[in-house]
Amino acid sequence: MLRKRIVAAVAVAALAALSACSPASEPSADGGGEQILRYAPAMFPVSLDTHKFAGEEAVQTAIQQIMEPLVRVEDGKIVPVLATSWQNPDPDTWVFKLRSGVKFSDGTPFTAKDVVASYERHKKLDGPLVPLYATVTSFAATDDQTVTVKTSKPLGTLLSSLTLLFIGPADKINTDGFFNKPIGTGPFSVTAFQPDEKLELAANPTYWDGAPKLNKLEFVNIPEVAGRITALENGEVDVLTQIPPDQVGEVKGSSGISYETTPSWTYYFDWFNSNRKPFNDKRVRQAMWYGLNLEGTVKDLFGDLASVAQAPLAQGVIGAPKLAPYKYDPAKAKQLLTEAGYPNGFSTSMQWPLEGGPNIRALAQAMISDWAKIGVTVKPLEKERAQWLEDFGKLNWDMNLQTNVTGTGDADYTLARLYVCSAKRNGYCNPAVDKLLLDARSSVDQAQRPKLYEQAGQMLWTDAVGIFPADLASNSAHRSRVQNFVMPPSGRPLFTKVSVSGS
Structure with a gap:
């Protein structure tokens, strides 16, 4: 608690320069002043190059204010x-x-x-x-x-x-440095950008769908959760998203702040590296899942902000099947380990990115504690995001815990992108799954596709390609001066129609 207070104090001090012109002190449009909104995302964009970093949610959130898809x-x-x-x-x-x-x-x-x-x-x-x-x-x-x-x-x-192909001008998009200050058809244009530091946008007055209400939109980077919440309470920022469950009470109890939860396409997964022993054995992977008390863990750590997953992707996604969660059964877990040749368990490791999702460290610790009860010792490897990304891409891990978002809202984005043999994401390969997923991708019969995803999803579930602990809800908080803010299931808010009034 003391550490959080210190961090919050530092954050307030760092933002002190903003306080003289903080959003809460800006006159409203009715008073003839500029409408300025400051947004503090949970993760800040490392780049605006949407084509190079197409899977990064922080990049997509930022770029959709500037560039548009078809x-x-x-x-x-x-x-x-x-x-x-x-x-x-x-x-x-x-x-x-x-x-x-x-x-x-x-x-x-x-x-x-x-x-x-x-x-x-x-x-x-x-x-x-x-x-x-x-x-x-x-x-x-x-x-x-x-x-x-x-x-x-x-x-x-x-x-x-x-929906995720953002369009730039043909004669400029390939020039060096274009994505330091990209040009688009969107509601805002870039006035300043420094990766992991700041992003300042100005309204595009000639936007085809009508100029946005906001004159300026600023993405503010405050890495610590406590600092973001303090900034919201003090009026230094106007909007927060991805508030960890253990911090929700503080936000909900603040006057002048609205808190909301909405459905989400985000979920947790813990992949096994099937290229490595013992995870090349399906029985071991299943044993690890049976060894987890996910119902209790999800309830304790997330409350109403999560539910035990019923598929290898979130339930709100088009085409998501609804499968039966693995039951907590330590005896069955031990039996499967014995059948696989590990009667005394084994030692392994699990990596996850620092600040990689709500309560991610606590979730990892709870899983590791449960596995210890079936004789599996798991070394925790929490990594800085850059190192985690490098190791993740090289398959330099035993187990990998993280959140994921089905960016397009279509099951294909997650299932056929991650689980076909050619993806080579985690060492898993099943030609029967490939056929189902590629048939679903090629089908223009929108009633047929969910049936194919249900069959493929059940195979991935039975093969235990990974463990899927929870589907996550989105949450957000904004000051009462903010109107028309909507958090979509993608988790990528669009500020075109948002406005602010006086403090």
């Missing part, structure tokens, strides 16, 4: 953004008609060539989302207002994948 998900449906309509003249062809009269924030007209250039750059960088477009054979500008996509076989997930 379509996005709203209320579980695909809705137009820079595309106004689309059709399938044949099963292997998609034709998109683009919104006319749209300009980038520098005044350059938006055309189909910009969409193609953004796709080609994303593909060239070979980022984590490129496999979503594996069957795309051509991506072309038919004319200035039309984009035609050809695929080698039907691609039922193209629309959901395109």
Whole structure:
């Protein structure tokens, strides 16, 4: 507690320079002043290069204020953004008609060539989302207002994948330094950006959907949770997200602050590295799951902010199956370990990123404690995010605990991106799972796809490719001066329609 107070005090001191012009002291629009909103995200963007860091939620949250996709998900449906309509003249062809009269924030007209250039750059960088477009054979500008996509076989997930392809100007997007101050068609433009430090945005007055209410939007980096909460209470910031369960009471009890929870596409998972013994044996992986009292742990650590997972992805996602959670059964766990040749258990390790999710350290500790009861000794490896990312990508780990978000809201984004053999994410490979997931991806029958995901999900569940402890709810808190703030299931708030009033 003392440490938290010290950190909070330091954070307040660091923000003291802002206090003279803090959001709470800014006059409202009615008073003729600027509308300024300051947002303190739980994780700050390391870059604005959305094509290179396409899977990073912090990057996506930031870039969607500046650049836009062809379509996005709203209320579980695909809705137009820079595309106004689309059709399938044949099963292997998609034709998109683009919104006319749209300009980038520098005044350059938006055309189909910009969409193609953004796709080609994303593909060239070979980022984590490129496999979503594996069957795309051509991506072309038919004319200035039309984009035609050809695929080698039907691609039922193209629309959901395109929700994360953000568009920049073709003649500038490949220039050095472009993403230090990217240009887009979105509601805001960048005035200053320093990775892991600050992001300052200004309203785009010529935005095609109407200029935003806010004149300025600032992302403020306050690494410690206690510092973020103190800043919210003191009016130094206006909006917080991802508030840890053990801090919720403090936020909810503060006057002038609104607290909300909403459904989420975020979940926890603990992968096994199936390339390494003993996790190359399905019985060992199953034993580890049976050895966990997840119902008790999730309730104790998260309360109403989480529920025990029922699939390898969150329940709110389109196509998510509903499977029976593994029951807590230490005796069965020991039996499986014995059958696998480990009657006396074994020693291993588990890594997770520092500040990598709500109560992640406590969750790891609870799991490690349960495993000790079945004879498995687990070394805890909490790592700085940069080191964790490097080791994670190289499969330099035994078990890996983290949160994940199904970014497009479609099961394909998680299942077919992470669990096909070619993904090589965790050493797991099952050709039968591959077939189901790729069939689901290619199907344009939206009623058929969930049936395929249910079969694939059950295989992943039975094979225990990992342990899926919990689905997480989103939570957020904002000062009462903030209007129209909405936290979507993606966890990526968009500030286009948000406004602020007087303090």
